[in-house]
Amino acid sequence: MRGALSAALLSRAAKPVLFLLCLAPLAWLVYGAAADQLGANPAEALIRRLGDWTLRGLWLTLTVTPLRQLSGLAALARFRRMLGVFTFSYASLHLLAYGWLDMGLDFGDIARDIAKRPFILMGFSAWLLMLPLATTSFNKAVKALGARRWQALHKAVYAIAVIALLHFIWMRAGKHNFAEPAVYGALLTVLLGWRMLRRLT
Amino acid sequence: MLIRIPASHEPLPSEITPRQVYLSRRQVMAGLGLIAVAPPLLAQSAPGGGKLPRLAATPSTVAGAIAADKPTRYIDATSYNNFYEFGTDKSDPAERARTLRPRPWTVAVEGECAKPGNYDLDTLLKLGAMEERVYRLRCVEGWSMVIPWVGYSLSELIRRAEPTPKAKFVEFTTLADRAQMPGLRSAVLDWPYVEGLRMDEAMHPLALLTFGMYGEMLPNQNGAPVRVVLPWKYGFKSAKSIVKIRFVEKQPRSSWEDAAPQEYGFYSNVNPGVPHPRWSQASERRIGEDGLFAKKRPTVIFNGYEAQVGQLYAGMDLRRNY
Numbered sequence: 001m002r003g004a005l006s007a008a009l010l011s012r013a014a015k016p017v018l019f020l021l022c023l024a025p026l027a028w029l030v031y032g033a034a035a036d037q038l039g040a041n042p043a044e045a046l047i048r049r050l051g052d053w054t055l056r057g058l059w060l061t062l063t064v065t066p067l068r069q070l071s072g073l074a075a076l077a078r079f080r081r082m083l084g085v086f087t088f089s090y091a092s093l094h095l096l097a098y099g100w101l102d103m104g105l106d107f108g109d110i111a112r113d114i115a116k117r118p119f120i121l122m123g124f125s126a127w128l129l130m131l132p133l134a135t136t137s138f139n140k141a142v143k144a145l146g147a148r149r150w151q152a153l154h155k156a157v158y159a160i161a162v163i164a165l166l167h168f169i170w171m172r173a174g175k176h177n178f179a180e181p182a183v184y185g186a187l188l189t190v191l192l193g194w195r196m197l198r199r200l201t
Numbered sequence: 202m203l204i205r206i207p208a209s210h211e212p213l214p215s216e217i218t219p220r221q222v223y224l225s226r227r228q229v230m231a232g233l234g235l236i237a238v239a240p241p242l243l244a245q246s247a248p249g250g251g252k253l254p255r256l257a258a259t260p261s262t263v264a265g266a267i268a269a270d271k272p273t274r275y276i277d278a279t280s281y282n283n284f285y286e287f288g289t290d291k292s293d294p295a296e297r298a299r300t301l302r303p304r305p306w307t308v309a310v311e312g313e314c315a316k317p318g319n320y321d322l323d324t325l326l327k328l329g330a331m332e333e334r335v336y337r338l339r340c341v342e343g344w345s346m347v348i349p350w351v352g353y354s355l356s357e358l359i360r361r362a363e364p365t366p367k368a369k370f371v372e373f374t375t376l377a378d379r380a381q382m383p384g385l386r387s388a389v390l391d392w393p394y395v396e397g398l399r400m401d402e403a404m405h406p407l408a409l410l411t412f413g414m415y416g417e418m419l420p421n422q423n424g425a426p427v428r429v430v431l432p433w434k435y436g437f438k439s440a441k442s443i444v445k446i447r448f449v450e451k452q453p454r455s456s457w458e459d460a461a462p463q464e465y466g467f468y469s470n471v472n473p474g475v476p477h478p479r480w481s482q483a484s485e486r487r488i489g490e491d492g493l494f495a496k497k498r499p500t501v502i503f504n505g506y507e508a509q510v511g512q513l514y515a516g517m518d519l520r521r522n523y
Contacts, residue, residue: 033493039280039281039291039292040276040277040280040281040291040488040489041281041291041344041486041488042493043486043493044344044486046493100494101493101494102497104495104496104497106496113480113481116476117478117479117480118479119479170479174461174464174479175285175289175389176388176389176390176460177289177387177389179387
């Protein structure tokens with residue numbers, strides 16, 4: 001069983017399949033926007049769903065290592081980078097959608113909005129922190145930095161996840177609607193808790 | 202001698218059409234078959250869903266009651282709603298409000314008034330002449346719609362109740378029935394939903410006691426069977442599915458003030474100059490009108506109704522009384 005799984009994960013088709021899977025939400029959103037299927041306020045729907053997929057991507061990325069350790073399927077590690085880069089892509093599209101659809105690409109307004117509104121500042125900080133991770137995701141960058149420094153830098157992903165979660169909680173605070181942030185919070189507690197436990201034991 | 206100075210929005214006594222003349226005009230019109238035959242013009246340009254009973258109305262003659270803006274599509278106005286009694290997602294009310302039973306329905310009118318009473322829906326429907334009014338609706342979240350409502354001025358009901366001099370405010374209570382409203386299970390707000398107005402705001406002719414939209418009875422998700430609509434205030438001030446109207450001496454505490462006093466004030470007049478703590482109120486997205494990549498349109502003080510309602514707030518600091 002594990003052998004078959006491992007073989008599937010190592011197969012040449014595995015990465016292209018994951019690539020297409022990661023593109024699917026975006027394709028669905030673009031189709032929805034073009035076909036007027038995003039409801040009465042398509043701009044808001046696009047911004048929010050891109051944000052949702054960023055969070056999901058980030059959480060999936062953080063699931064790879066615990067899953068690998070629990071299952072013993074070393075091949076899982078092959079997919080972590082692609083998930084991370086896709087997460088960054090969705091985060092960038094989320095930011096772009098906010099800046100364009102919500103703020104009309106008025107950079108003065110955007111800067112004021114970021115400075116003034118804590119939940120937007122949180123989201124923007126999370127994206128900024130993602131930048132060095134995304135730009136050092138190439139093999140050459142790993143080599144140039146050296147594995148140890150590269151790993152230390154990429155530990156920032158834990159902070160990014162916490163800030164992204166705060167951004168989401170803050171955004172939902174207006175409606176006192178914490179059901180979804182609570183689910184993300186619980187999952188993140190497990191994902192980060194698992195790592196702490198392993199370190200302690 | 203008492204000299205009464207009319208407010209600027211009030212007509213001079215000399216301008217008021219004598220009742221006999223007005224009635225005889227109606228008779229002529231009815232005799233020609235015009236009143237019964239002529240369908241309301243506006244409802245035609247903004248078709249309803251075709252599923253709910255029609256609610257006949259004539260275009261309102263109240264100043265400012267008919268906005269020149271293009272009405273929002275019925276499908277958008279009935280599928281993108283904030284009505285937390287059915288859930289906090291804007292698609293929730295349309296999906297879940299079918300459990301609301303808009304009939305039989307009674308509205309209790311009580312408190313500081315000489316003639317309190319329970320009005321059933323059919324009595325309310327006959328209390329005043331139904332008018333169609335096309336109002337801009339500005340949600341506090343930064344989007345707007347244009348809706349052809351059907352109803353009559355809230356003042357008509359208030360006058361009948363004969364409020365006492367102690368009645369300084371009016372408090373509206375929305376139905377809170379767990380059997381009909383699944384959203385009540387969540388603790389988003391302290392149910393029932395309560396909203397309030399100062400007496401002069403409630404008496405303003407633009408304050409509409411509303412029974413229909415797009416020429417039909419109100420859909421459940423839009424606050425059936427009776428709600429108020431206050432076009433110069435953020436949408437949440439316009440209480441839906443009202444079961445109680447109470448005259449009170451002290452300023453009522455609205456549900457949103459209760460939940461987040463630093464974010465939602467008692468007045469909540471549309472004001473581009475007073476930002477919400479988490480977003481700007483300077484602009485808005487007109488649902489169904491502005492393209493995906495269009496810049497949002499500027500929000501106007503009192504949602505464009507300053508000429509009509511501005512004098513209600515003369516001398517008030519609108520930043521403090523947000």
